[in-house]
Amino acid sequence: MALERILLKGNEIIGEAAIRAGCKLFFGYPITPSTEVVEYLSAQFPKRGGDLVQAEDEIGAIYMCYGAACTGNRVMTASSSPGVSLKQEGISYAAAVELPMVIVNVNRCGPGLGGLGPAQSDYFQSTRGGGHGDYRTIVLAPSKAQELYDFTMDAFDLADKHRNPVILHTDGFLGQTMEPVWLKERPEMPQVDRSWVVDGAKGREKRVLASYSLTNEIGEANNLRWEAKYKHIEETEQRWEEFHTEDAEYLLVSYGTTGRICKSTVLNARKRGIKLGLIRPITLWPFPKKAFEPLIDNVKGMLTVELNTGQMIEDVKLATECKKPVHLFRRQGGMLPTEHEILENLISTFNLTNEEA
């Protein structure tokens, strides 16, 4: 089949990718700047097979996802920062019952009601579990339209593969921007074990999907099992993009929208003789520690570029064991940095000489 190229808004691309990934169920609640996801699917599902509920609130939506995921069908919800806060309770339950589902967070700025501008201030919320209890969610961070499409599809596959919630962590800039995208069809969904699903006990013993552990012994056994799964995911699913890192003396570390801006910064720096490279994490959890291992000896310093007070910088320091200095350049409250601002900050932060700069 010939590839089709279309122009859609970022949030609509997520909806289109979900349908093509075999998602038949969506439960959501409108919130800017994520609303086009629920709007797009409201228009498309009746024509293309699928069911959608505009729930009473985000809590209702996430538990509808929980119920649908228990049956083994592909399910998604989408929201934005304050809405995702409401979903955290249900995400914790979904992690405990090990349910595959995709949760889209089109980040806006917070805390509180915040504003509608792009932000990355939900990094901790996405990567630390967010809800109560000791759990992790796989977190994918696209930086352009094609990745919104591709990573949405990947998110469903990863959710199924590891029986775990997956967060597509994007922002208001990407969600609201129109860009062309290649609509790739997935010929078939990966075969995964569905022997755990609850769909009526016809011809088999009853099944129960629940997270209550009656004894401490069962509780610890559960936590150990989940821990082993998370360790396996950490080992096998780290993803990142490298950009001019081979000879890099300085590294930018940035994801999503700012990761994209940083590419221009790298090219500008290179024109001025600065050996700058970029590591763009694609999985925010598991954080791509492996990206830094072969580079760290040759690197003099790193600058994380974030739309928050400095959240990912903690993971960079952990990943590099603080072997080299790590600094932060950030904008907040919905503001985006320019490629020049980032470069100027790099030069001043590391006192780059005229020779280097």
Add this chain to the structure above:
Amino acid sequence: MQKIFGRSAGLTDVPFSFCPGCTHGTIMRLIAEVLEELEIIDNTIGISPVGCAGFSQDFFTNDFIGAAHGRAQAVGIGVKRSLPDRMVFTYQGDGDIAAIGTQHAIHAAARGENITSIMVNNAIFGMTGGQMAPTTLEGMKTSTSPYGKNTVTDGFPIDMPKLLSNLPGAVYVAAVSVDSPKEIVKAKKAIKKAFQVQIAGLGFSLVSVLSTCPTNWGLSPVDSLQWLRDNMMPVYEMGELKVTEEVAKL
């Protein structure tokens, strides 16, 4: 010898773990019998909440999903939308459905979701140790209303079935009790009809069952039944509160 009474095929052989005199066991047995009689045990998915009603997942022989506090109906809706030909019921206490999960109850009914909810109303939070619920009666002493529920500061009892029966999507709403054999027979009929409504695809159905909590009420099992009759029945409207024309034809 002819066997005239036995355990329903809808129940496992796990012994009920409820306090003496609690009527959860009676209500679960009625549901199990209905599932058996309608031949839908292996086509039904139950949703259990938190609290004493949460143990339901152990006692039934059909598939079950454990939900979080108050969220059973949202979970049930997700299941039903995913597998529309399966039967879905929630088994929830009054704390679950009339306090933390009120929004889900109202909107499940408003949307006419084709699920069945069984609400067990003992006017109290049972498992957490007898705290005040929205269903606690005026003047009733609980561990968080030690001087008696004061409607000025604590509000009035919520009659959940009455509230939900006002919504067009709720096609069958009944309030029953299990305090006597006569009431138990009526309760079973209501529960059966609630499932028949779902089988026919007519919309949301709810059966509220008045229940006892001898442990937290501080009464004997027998006195609890009398207390229910004397105090709860006058406050909560009983009987079939909502039967649409289509349901009446069933």
